Amino acid sequence: MSMLSEPIQKSRLADLVDVVIGVDTHTDTHTDTHTAAAVTAATGAILATVTVAADADGYDELVEFADTHAGLRGWAIEGTGGYGAGLARHLGDLEELVVELDRPGRPARRGGRKSDPLDAARAAREALSRTRLAQPKSGDDRAALQNLLTVRRGAVEAGANAQRQLRALVVTAPELVRDRFREQSIVVMVATAAKLRPHTAAADVHVFTTMTALKALAKRIQSLEAEAGEHEKAIRAIVRSWRPDLLPLPGVGPITAAVVLAAWSHAGRCRDDGAFAMLAGTAPIPASSGKTVRYRLNRSGNRQLNRAIHTIAVSRLRYDPDTRAYAARRTAEGKTDPEIRRCLKRYITRQLYRQLEHPPTTSRA
Template identity: 60%
Template sequence: MSSLTDLTDLREAIDVVIGVDTHVATHAAAVVDARTGAVLEQITVEATAEGYAELVEFADAHAVLRMWAIEGTGSHGAGLTRHLSTLEEVVIELDRPVRAKRRNGAKSDPLDAVRAAREALARPRLGTPRAGHDRQALAVLVAVRRSAVQAAADARRQLFSLIMITPEPLRARFRGANGMGLVRIAASLRVQASWDIETTITVTALRSLARRIKDLTDEAEVHEKAIAQIVRDWRPDLLAQPGVGPITAAIVLCAWSHPGRVHSEAAFAMLAGVA
């Protein structure tokens, strides 16, 4: 069953495809005959551990030779995908499409589950879900570091803008400084009793922004060190490539995920946006 992604016709290897339309609270599933495309049975379960177990029992009532076609394996379907992985079930990843408009705005999750199964049968090349463990740990760290970096950049822009309108002679303290120098000066400011309300509030805001920038910068550095450690343990050869640091290596590994996910150099070039 591990060679399913190499087949040109799934009907050669399986009896049924179980399409799953995933959502935050529930998952709709449909068992579709691999040879005829007929819908054999449908079910909707809660997106919980109990619901996942119920879904596997539902699948066990049908053919043993089966494959799961799941939408959103990295989002709403992540829990189900992990559950099936521990059971060594074969899972195919489907991109969540833009839903076609239905009459009166109606939506049918069971129909979307059927469509997912039939789409898997029709595809000439199948995609496997992204790997977990090291890859998922990197993805989490990259995302949270990016958030800290972006928030720090926003705070630096706010700090600079506030300095530009700071009353004299307070503004004079910042002349000649830039970058983190501005942050250090702002963080060292102290409110004086003789100041008017405008100057007092401005200094309080400058200190708050400076401390926020420092905390976010420190947080980003901690995440980068953790990213670097995982990359060194997993694929240290990437760090030996010219121009590849821990963050670039982590982004590459998250996109690549595992052997077989990207079927050719051309496909990886398309994924990287350098085709």
């Protein structure tokens, strides 16, 4: 018997279900498989195990396997954002209770004890032992944004690598070629390199091959920049359609808004702004000793989300009058620049969470 996943933020899983289906998701050389173990919520005993293919038929087989065990049930799936994404979507469509496990706790295995059924059972017991449970990310808009952000990030990183390669080639180029690039910024260097006309009849093969390589790199950079621009247009369109209320916030652009939305996913996934701050890596970590009260940098959480919030904070410190006044006031109080940025990032995280969980209502004519 299935049940909706809404109450899992408020209760322990053991109080909600009778059986937990733990699923170990992975791939091997030839095929993707899922191994499931049905575990009783009361005792943690293994009732049965099964291994299926990671496809639509396999997902149906897992549901049929779960149906053989009476009582309310929940699912504990390892890697709902990776190998378990398809199963998580399938169960979400069926309104099953699904708990996300990035990596279940695995004790040291004496004698090399390791098997997929054991890992599946550990996933179920791990979910039963936790007092705070995570819901998988969901939603077509979120998935679309995640895909576009991934390919755009790849294009941007590849373009940056190509720019570094172009600059390095210019540094070591023959003087005849290097003179064309003196005192130019990287943007101008790319435009100059794209206009080069290598001649096979050139007497110096070094000059010819250098010009050919520079032109190829410039064309690659321009192509990657155009690709990234197209992805950004698509991202902007989804953000404006889904959550346009984020864009008027100071320092929030379409890319940072998309990163925030992809990490947040849906209302109720994070129980409060403190949990969202932990997800973003902006919650301060106490590092006090004796009479010294201090905090250290939080290096955990979603680093892409953390980077987006950092970008928003830097933008506000540069261009937002209220934020600049805040920074000046905290500086007068003796706060350092890193401390001010940490406080500001925590404030931005709280503001974003409240905006996401409680969007403004629009009046209809």
